Amino acid sequence: MTDFQQLIINRRSIRKFTEEKLTPDQVEKIMKAALLSPASKSANPWQFVLVEDKEMLEKLSLCKKGSSKLIAGCALAIVVLANPLTSDVWIEDTSIASIIMQLQAEDLGLGSCWVQVRERFTEGDTPSDEYVRELLDVPMQMQVLSIIAIGHKAQEKAPHDEDKLQWEKIHIGKFNIDQLTD
Ligand SMILES: Cc1cc2nc3c(=O)[nH]c(=O)nc-3n(C[C@H](O)[C@H](O)[C@H](O)COP(=O)(O)O)c2cc1C
Numbered sequence: 001m002t003d004f005q006q007l008i009i010n011r012r013s014i015r016k017f018t019e020e021k022l023t024p025d026q027v028e029k030i031m032k033a034a035l036l037s038p039a040s041k042s043a044n045p046w047q048f049v050l051v052e053d054k055e056m057l058e059k060l061s062l063c064k065k066g067s068s069k070l071i072a073g074c075a076l077a078i079v080v081l082a083n084p085l086t087s088d089v090w091i092e093d094t095s096i097a098s099i100i101m102q103l104q105a106e107d108l109g110l111g112s113c114w115v116q117v118r119e120r121f122t123e124g125d126t127p128s129d130e131y132v133r134e135l136l137d138v139p140m141q142m143q144v145l146s147i148i149a150i151g152h153k154a155q156e157k158a159p160h161d162e163d164k165l166q167w168e169k170i171h172i173g174k175f176n177i178d179q180l181t182d
Helices: 004-010 024-035 054-060 069-073 090-107 128-136
Strands: 046-051 076-082 111-116 143-151
Touching: 004 090, 024 046, 024 076, 024 090, 046 054, 046 090, 054 069, 054 076, 054 128, 069 111, 069 143, 076 090, 090 111, 090 143, 128 143
Parallel strands: none
Antiparallel strands: 046 076, 076 143, 111 143
16 A cells, blocks of 8 residues: 555656556556546536547647647546536536546556646637547537646656645634735
């Protein structure tokens, strides 16, 4: 059993991946984690589209200005969708599923990065969610939250520095205005 504390200290956003593919077992474990995510009222509003095809990964990597290029080099992109009519808190539910998949990936020794799609735009100013929807035949009623890019790590990143934790964000008993820095 992994030390959870160590896992969350070690997890960093990985944006460079090797060419190695994920095994079916790794993919299954990651998707199992997603399906085990807690969701409000157990409504489970999420849907996930798994993309491994190189050409489609290239296209997805253009889904937003700047910080989505990394998708082109990942082994698996998981596009996280939800129907807002199924749950009014679909953003929370899909965010939880996204991070749980990232933690499961880390536990498998894989790297991952969250790419934000909701409220973002392509270089040509098309809403990123529209762009992704069209590429992947996603029905209109589905919103796109994120794309979780996963693969074998091709970069080393230092674990989080525990000395830099923002303990001032923790308020004991009542909100302490003197602790406010932003
Ligand atoms: C909601 C959310 C959206 C993010 N969007 C992007 C993104 O679009 N592209 C990207 O490269 N990283 C993205 N990230 C990764 C963050 O930049 C990263 O988590 C943050 O810098 C902290 O670094 P760490 O993950 O290594 O701890 C996102 C993370 C979160 C939680």
